[in-house]
């Protein structure tokens with residue numbers, strides 16, 4: 001047996017990965033911050049160097065085949081400006097261009113991965129859907145927390161990824177930073193999932209938590225909006241459709257069921273009163289908006305989103321207003337539950353890094 005060799009002090013062979021980042025809002029901007037803050041660790045631990053060669057928002061884009069200065073992009077975005085304002089020559093061949101859409105950036109640049117975090121559209125999935133298609137057709141991998149394209153075109157996109165020999169990873173689409181999909185896809189290996197239950201929507205968790213403390217629905221919603229965890233138009237969340245979208249992604253990606261929104265029975269929380277919550281409490285139960293999938297005899301699943309009075313001992317019952325969670329009931333691994341406390345969007349932004357490392361640094 002030979003003695004272990006002494007450390008040489010040399011870095012591992014480095015691999016440079018070129019990224020295009022589309023969407024520089026709450027998620028995309030924090031993602032750039034994470035890439036800046038983690039650069040040393042990624043290099044030392046994995047031998048990886050990530051160069052962002054293109055970055056786009058709704059007003060234009062910046063690009064530099066040698067890699068943009070991310071701190072400058074973050075500075076521009078924090079100042080409410082566009083990546084298009086990236087100063088010419090700030091990095092060797094860097095420049096910004098107003099009106100340049102992410103699709104053109106993908107088509108014009110040589111890059112390895114598209115990191116897509118533009119807003120959700122459930123009408124047509126755009127601009128994310130076209131960008132994902134174009135990137136994969138060019139042989140790029142895609143990482144994204146954007147649900148829209150996955151809900152509308154799951155089968156098409158996963159077939160395209162397979163055909164092109166690239167990865168399409170979306171662990172941030174279901175419950176923020178919680179690795180709900182990874183847990184289901186990887187760690188339930190060989191199991192039959194008899195049932196899953198999830199609290200994948202922060203807005204409704206927050207509102208119900210406030211109602212449990214005695215605030216009527218309208219005041220709890222206003223508190224959620226003041227807190228920044230509900231949109232000005234909260235209907236997607238409070239009527240249950242956001243949770244239903246996430247359930248559709250779980251059904252497709254973890255349960256192997258080619259589900260669409262039409263397969264989900266959806267009920268929101270708008271009809272709940274304080275009296276409902278008090279009655280539940282008196283019976284030792286806590287009402288949560290639960291997304292569930294229950295296995296049928298034919299191997300498909302009954303999909304439902306709606307308010308459920310959970311008994312105190314249920315793993316999801318004790319989750320607070322800023323938590324999301326999932327429970328997998330399986331035949332051979334018992335019941336596995338996981339939860340996240342997500343007080344601001346950094347964990348959701350970090351899911352794109354998790355996906356990148358699944359591609360480039362999986363053991």
Ligand SMILES: NC(=O)c1ccc[n+]([C@@H]2O[C@H](COP(=O)([O-])OP(=O)(O)OC[C@H]3O[C@@H](n4cnc5c(N)ncnc54)[C@H](OP(=O)(O)O)[C@@H]3O)[C@@H](O)[C@H]2O)c1
Pocket residue numbers: 022023024025026027028056057058059082101102117118119120127145146147148172173176344345348
């Ligand atoms: N926020 C969360 O906690 C969270 C958690 C999980 C998943 N997600 C998902 O992550 C995605 C981004 O969310 P977010 O909160 O970061 O949204 P956001 O703050 O509204 O940011 C959206 C970004 O996309 C850009 N954009 C909008 N339309 C565009 C277009 N047509 N072409 C190019 N860029 C466009 C915006 O440009 P401007 O900067 O010019 O406005 C902005 O930079 C969404 O799909 C969301 O569902 C969010």
